[in-house]
Amino acid sequence: MILSNISVPLLGLVDTAVIGHLDNSAYLAGVALGSMLISIAFWLAGFLRMSTTGLIAQAYGANDVKRQMQILKQGLVIAVVLGILLILLLPMFRLLITEFFKASPDAIEYAQSYVAIRLFSAPAALMNLVLLGWMLGMQFSKGPFYLVLVTNITNIILDIIFVVVFQWQVEGAALASAISDYLSLFFALYLANHVAKQHGYSLKLSFAMPLSNVSALLRANGNIFFRSLCLQLCFGFMTYYGGVMGDHYLAANAVLLNFLMLVSFALDGIAYAAESKVGHACGQKNVREIHSWVWVSACWGMIFAVIYSVFFSVFGASLIALLTDIPEVRSTATLYLPWLIVLPIFASMSFIFDGVFVGLMKTKAMRDSMAISALVGFAAVFYTFKEHGNDALWAAMSSFMLLRGITLMVVYACLYRQDRLLK
Secondary structure: OHHHHHHOOHHHHHHHHHHHOOOOHHHHHHHHHHHHHHHHHHHHOOHHHHHHHHHHHHHHHOOOHHHHHHHHHHHHHHHHHHHHHHHHOHHHHHHHHHHHOOOOHHHHHHHHHHHHHHHHHHHHHHHHHHHHHHHHHOOOOHHHHHHHHHHHHHHHHHHHHHHHHOOOHHHHHHHHHHHHHHHHHHHHHHHHHHHHHHOOOOOOOOOOOOOOOHHHHHHHHHHHHHHHHHHHHHHHHHHHHHHHHOHHHHHHHHHHHHHHHHHHHHHHHHHHHHHHHHHHHHHOOOHHHHHHHHHHHHHHHHHHHHHHHHHHHHHHHHHHHHHOOOHHHHHHHHHOHHHHHHHHHHHHHHHHHHHHHHHHOOHHHHHHHHHHHHHHHHHHHHHHHHHHOHHHHHHHHHHHHHHHHHHHHHHHHHHHHOOOOOO
16 A cells, blocks of 8 residues: 555646746646645545445444445445536636636746646546445455556556657646546556455446435545545635735646645555554454554554655755746745645644544544644634745645644543553
8 A cells, every 4th residue: 555655646747847847937836736736626526435434344344345335336326427517617726726726827827727738537437436445344454456557557657658658748748638538447446346345246237326325425525525625725825815915826836736646645554554554453353353453553653754754855955956947847846845844743643543433434533633733723823924935835734734633633532541442
């Protein structure tokens, strides 16, 4: 899981590197705006993966085969419906870009082109989330690794062909990612069927919604959706306010956010494993094993956080230079690099305990923790220090991540002491 999640940011890093070496920062600013909106849309649907992982892991621990298939079908139907809805909302995305983002006309135009292409991969991208969650819950950790590897290699090759060779610029980067989503969907279905056969049944998919026990899935999805909405609003505000300060700040923050994505997906590799193992132990009603996996995950999370902090302090400037050769963007990103050196340590426990609570399916606690952290950790800190501009943005993001981890750890400790982890 760590290997597969470390490779995920290659999608953003390759897009940024390829576009960042074009001759105008408006290209990179446009991709930053467009990819931010797509990330918000797709990440808001992250509840599809999280709820599927937690519920499947518990069903797997309880050896309930019927429930495993039922949850998969329910998730895929919801994913297709939401994916089609996102495509139909393309005019709204165009309006958002035009009316609410303050960037140069060229950056706005490139952002609209990027979104118009990427949205058509929404059904495939959301179904991939469900299939990824299903494989995680079924304890098939190699599946996500194979899936992400195929997706990233395809995207890298197509990025180079479309942007460097064909010179399709922003449209080429968007098309490469969209095609990769659909190719990965077919591969994910193949992997899922392989897992099903290993457990003695075939993956016969139909789009008839199984209604029994659907309330648990919808309730969990609602809580995680709200949690994801708060998270994406914070990231979205960083991109929005960067546009207010100018294209160079917008592009520089886009480069630095790739650092944060690299950290987040690496730590999420541990968190995904925690979801799977904690959920499995929860299905078996084994509190001692749950607590053991929590400690193991927390220790490894902090180890990797320290490694990333050291890596960014030594190689951060070189990585910025690799991602863009625009002098103004490079100098601006380097100026705010110290925030990215400390951020992995601040953020580590927020990722790990997200995974723990998904495995426990305590989604209400995740929702409440995120709401408190967004209001107090992000909004209040930014408002207090907003006269410091971009430093205020990064201070808000750092305190937001830190408070998420603290609140979730406090809730877990209370549940453990009161013997309520399984209730």
